[in-house]
Amino acid sequence: MQRTLIEDLKPGVTIAQDVHNSNGIMLAPRGAVFGAELIKRAENNGIKEIFIEDEEQAEQSAIISFQKSLNVDNIICENTKIQAQKQIRKTMLKFNSIGKIQFDRINSMIDNIIEQLFSKKDIVLTLSRLRSIDNYTYEHSLNVCVLSLILGIDLNMDKQTLKILGMGSIMHDVGKLLVPEDILKKPSRLTGMEFEEIKKHTDYGYAILLNSNISEEAAAIALNHHEKYDGSGYNNKLSGEGIPVLSRIVAVADVYDAMSNDRVYKKRMQPNLVYKEIACQSGRHFDASIIEKFIRHLSIYPVGTGVILNTNHKGVVIAQNNFLPESPIIRVFKKDFRSSKYVGVDINLSQTKHLHIKGTF
Numbered sequence: 540m541q542r543t544l545i546e547d548l549k550p551g552v553t554i555a556q557d558v559h560n561s562n563g564i565m566l567a568p569r570g571a572v573f574g575a576e577l578i579k580r581a582e583n584n585g586i587k588e589i590f591i592e593d594e595e596q597a598e599q600s601a602i603i604s605f606q607k608s609l610n611v612d613n614i615i616c617e618n619t620k621i622q623a624q625k626q627i628r629k630t631m632l633k634f635n636s637i638g639k640i641q642f643d644r645i646n647s648m649i650d651n652i653i654e655q656l657f658s659k660k661d662i663v664l665t666l667s668r669l670r671s672i673d674n675y676t677y678e679h680s681l682n683v684c685v686l687s688l689i690l691g692i693d694l695n696m697d698k699q700t701l702k703i704l705g706m707g708s709i710m711h712d713v714g715k716l717l718v719p720e721d722i723l724k725k726p727s728r729l730t731g732m733e734f735e736e737i738k739k740h741t742d743y744g745y746a747i748l749l750n751s752n753i754s755e756e757a758a759a760i761a762l763n764h765h766e767k768y769d770g771s772g773y774n775n776k777l778s779g780e781g782i783p784v785l786s787r788i789v790a791v792a793d794v795y796d797a798m799s800n801d802r803v804y805k806k807r808m809q810p811n812l813v814y815k816e817i818a819c820q821s822g823r824h825f826d827a828s829i830i831e832k833f834i835r836h837l838s839i840y841p842v843g844t845g846v847i848l849n850t851n852h853k854g855v856v857i858a859q860n861n862f863l864p865e866s867p868i869i870r871v872f873k874k875d876f877r878s879s880k881y882v883g884v885d886i887n888l889s890q891t892k893h894l895h896i897k898g899t900f
């Protein structure tokens with residue numbers, strides 16, 4: 540990687556490190572190709588220099604662009620996903636002017652999602668790698684809703700209960716609309732007082748939803764989604780079965796999605812570490828009977844994960860081997876010296892004795 544002054548940049552170079560402005564907002568992620576427009580944007584934001592890729596990083600670029608091309612997030616159809624996020628955004632923005640959440644559109648959207656989930660079997664959760672931080676709230680709300688419904692279906696809940704679960708989970712963080720934005724988006728560690736302020740979003744959410752003609756059961760999801768099974772959560776320190784089951788489900792979905800994706804103040808965790816953390820919190824943070832179901836949907840190395848082999852070669856997971864979660868099928872990239880391009884070669888790790896995954900990136 541080499542440091543380059545912004546005035547010396549030529550369109551077409553690849554960025555070797557995320558570019559942020561002085562407020563911590565990301566202008567371009569690592570791996571993005573700088574075009575004339577992006578160079579201008581960086582200049583307008585007072586960026587003086589950036590790190591760009593040298594030759595050695597070309598292999599890495601080939602891997603990243605391949606990862607981005609993988610459709611890793613196909614639990615619900617792309618159109619539903621886009622429309623749902625738009626609808627969540629609209630509904631939340633409208634709250635500012637009318638002081639209520641209007642559920643009519645969200646209602647039919649949840650029906651649609653439930654139908655799509657019922658038509659799928661054996662859903663394996665993957666990472667949404669293209670998530671933008673600006674859109675975090677809406678994407679997170681939708682993901683938590685979808686994950687919660689997958690669990691609700693696994694627990695044989697009837698459609699009426701699933702509907703309540705869908706409505707409450709999609710608006711579980713609505714109370715954050717009343718928390719000052721500078722606290723919510725603070726990139727550094729929160730002070731004790733700031734954290735107390737954030738904690739109020741559960742009470743705020745409950746009040747907003749009760750005032751919006753939604754059932755008490757659904758509103759209680761917003762109230763209780765930060766309670767922990769061992770009683771160490773907030774705001775009412777409920778524990779065990781004292782926490783309504785719908786809130787226990789949303790607690791798992793919320794933490795899983797937050798750990799699996801980049802946020803303003805924290806990078807996403809590696810899938811194998813997310814898996815470990817979720818399993819480790821079974822019976823502590825989470826209800827063990829729900830975790831038992833949830834773990835069945837997780838894979839250690841989901842499709843799209845970048846892996847490092849014991850030979851130090853890098854690759855991307857392209858498929859799973861049933862019953863052998865530690866040995867997926869991966870694609871590695873090798874330089875074709877005639878064309879100077881990196882080409883993909885697929886390796887089934889379950890069929891090689893000398894290769895194994897030693898880490899992820």
Ligand SMILES: [Fe+2]
Binds near residue numbers: 740765
């Ligand atoms: Fe929350």
